[in-house]
Amino acid sequence: MRSYRTVWISDIHLGTKSCKAGFLLDFLESCEMNHLYLVGDIIDLWKANSGWSWSRPQIEVLRRFLRLAGDGVKVTYVPGNHDEVFREMNGMQFGRVWVRNQVMHETADGRKLLVLHGDQFDSVVLNAKWLAAIGSRAYDALIGLNNVVNFVRRHLGLPYTSFSATVKRMTKRATQMIDDFETILSDYAKKRGADGVVCGHIHHAEMREMNGILYCNDGDWVESCTALVEHHDGTLEIVDWAMETAQAITRDAEVAEPAPSPA
Numbered sequence: 001m002r003s004y005r006t007v008w009i010s011d012i013h014l015g016t017k018s019c020k021a022g023f024l025l026d027f028l029e030s031c032e033m034n035h036l037y038l039v040g041d042i043i044d045l046w047k048a049n050s051g052w053s054w055s056r057p058q059i060e061v062l063r064r065f066l067r068l069a070g071d072g073v074k075v076t077y078v079p080g081n082h083d084e085v086f087r088e089m090n091g092m093q094f095g096r097v098w099v100r101n102q103v104m105h106e107t108a109d110g111r112k113l114l115v116l117h118g119d120q121f122d123s124v125v126l127n128a129k130w131l132a133a134i135g136s137r138a139y140d141a142l143i144g145l146n147n148v149v150n151f152v153r154r155h156l157g158l159p160y161t162s163f164s165a166t167v168k169r170m171t172k173r174a175t176q177m178i179d180d181f182e183t184i185l186s187d188y189a190k191k192r193g194a195d196g197v198v199c200g201h202i203h204h205a206e207m208r209e210m211n212g213i214l215y216c217n218d219g220d221w222v223e224s225c226t227a228l229v230e231h232h233d234g235t236l237e238i239v240d241w242a243m244e245t246a247q248a249i250t251r252d253a254e255v256a257e258p259a260p261s262p263a
Helices: 019-029 055-072 084-089 122-125 129-155 163-169 172-191 241-256
Strands: 001-008 031-038 074-077 098-101 104-105 112-115 196-199 204-211 213-216 226-230 236-240
Touching: 019 031, 019 055, 019 241, 031 055, 031 104, 055 074, 055 098, 084 098, 122 213, 172 196, 172 204, 172 213, 204 236, 226 241, 236 241
Parallel strands: 001 031, 031 074, 074 098, 112 196, 196 213
Antiparallel strands: 001 226, 104 112, 204 213, 226 236
16 A cells, blocks of 8 residues: 555546546555645536536545545645636535645645646636637547547557547647646746646646746546655655556566466
């Protein structure tokens, strides 16, 4: 059992077919933590009018969050654009889960990290929600293709891979938008007097220094299945759970493979 001081996860998009709830449950079962941040887009309310897709593992994810809070883990919910209705509950508590639109986290080694979802600094979401909705449908189509690719890989005995994330990284415009987002968000954190920023929103896990500010994006649980964690000494790390799962499958297959018979 791994032990972390803090865990940040975002962009689970519960209520959608693309949600990797099984991966997330496996990750949560593998570790214990003192503080859990849910950094937005936990529940995809954009799907409320177009047909939610709830599975038993997705319902169990919600139960697990409430159970963690009940067991003494400090759980802070920072809403995103897909669950922005909860921003009206800023400062309130439900089921021992605190709601904060933005919050400052202090690491074990004394650094201040501004935690927010990040959609407030996405020009597409901010200035043209209709365009964001169109982009969301295109993204859903890409995720659907990602599911098909991994269905085939699973039946071939191959581990999960984020095909859709690879396609996005190959798109020059998408890469530029990610760079702009990271720069603007880091500048905002600096103005707030923070040493770093933790966000989600763009489904791209990253941790790097930008103009003296530590930019951290915890990724998502529809493509890459990643989380940001803080160890008890304040060290930060991105956990790539899909990659770790794939490596474990490979190791198990190698162990199970019979030794060659002597000539």
